[in-house]
Amino acid sequence: MELNYIRSIPEPSPNPVVKIIVSVMLFCALLPTAFAQGNVFTNILRSVTGTVGRPETPAATPQTAVLGVRGMDEGDAKASAPAGDGVKLIDSWAVGRTEAEAAASRRGLTARSVEYGKATADTANPQGSQ
């Protein structure tokens, strides 16, 4: 009788057990990525809750801007619209290797072979540093 009662309960959609299993697996899968992005818990929570808790695509986070380049002010980002003409303008100002080298030469600039070695004990004390 009790068994029949249990059977009469409609199956949740999707099965909560599967939800839990998937959540754990997803957590494991996302952990390295979240670590790599430096903000472990936010990224994991954003991913897991967006996947398991809701059937639709997760909504954009408050940080999501309409567009952006690293360091872009979010206000400017939200207010802007793509500017394809700007890309063409930028392309029109492009300079080739030969012209760049000639301009550098006129300014007295010469390329040097410079690399990084091991840090010295003394810190740099450049001329003119404040």
Add this chain to the structure above:
Amino acid sequence: MRLRLFGLSFLAVALGLMSFGIRAQSRTIDLGSVFDTAKNLVKSQSVGSMSEEEELSIGKEVVAATLGGYPPVKNPALQHRLNQIGVWIALQSSRPELPWRFAAVQSPTINAFAAPGGTIMVTTGMLSRVVNEAELACVLGHEIGHVTRRHHIGVLQKSLLVSAGASALNIQSKSGSSEEYRKRVISESKEIFTRGLDRSSEREADEDGVLLAARAGYDPAACLNFMQRLASLKADTGALAALYKTHPTAKERVTDVDKALSKLKGASPGEGARPELTLNGTETGGKEK
């Protein structure tokens, strides 16, 4: 270690996909979407897996979007000169063959942006703060470093891994086309570029700025001078707010640049050119205070 993390990640997601595969017999599920997502997931595992063509394509979208908020300065002579300087520095990098583009954009904020594929944008606020060409070289070198190291692409692909995992486990998702994937890439990249990079990426870019300026014949100590001047400004001023949202503080960066200078081989701080900054035939750089 990285390989192990990759292996564990893939195994976990694969197991997750399997559990849904079994369940798909009793429920409606788009297996095509699952496999597409898995494919994209594998594709997005390493920075090297994204072709230069894809990198350029993403970069163009980002540049177009950016210019909507930061219009380019419509002064061809200034832009031309900026490109001469920028390309000269980029030629000293590990990716001289990229189609490098440099643009001054209108904004009072002190900032510079790098888009994947080699387009660098510098605000008029930044241009007014550099006092000579050597300092500008440091700024451009920093941004060039982000491009050559594919910092944004790396974070983008990690972010795609997260979103691909989410998509794969969403049983309501429909078949994913390459267009949808492209849109997701663009969407993710926009968020990443607004959010900023991590501390180590910024340190690497600062080191690249010093190195490239030195290789291009400029005095690398100019990088330290510029950073010290930034550090002397109030952090809460509007002009610096966006910069500090995505970068370490100028004081931390002074330390990083100082360390970088001490490691240079082939050039010494104080040695090299500090030409007057002339854009559009007139002096453009700010006055050192």
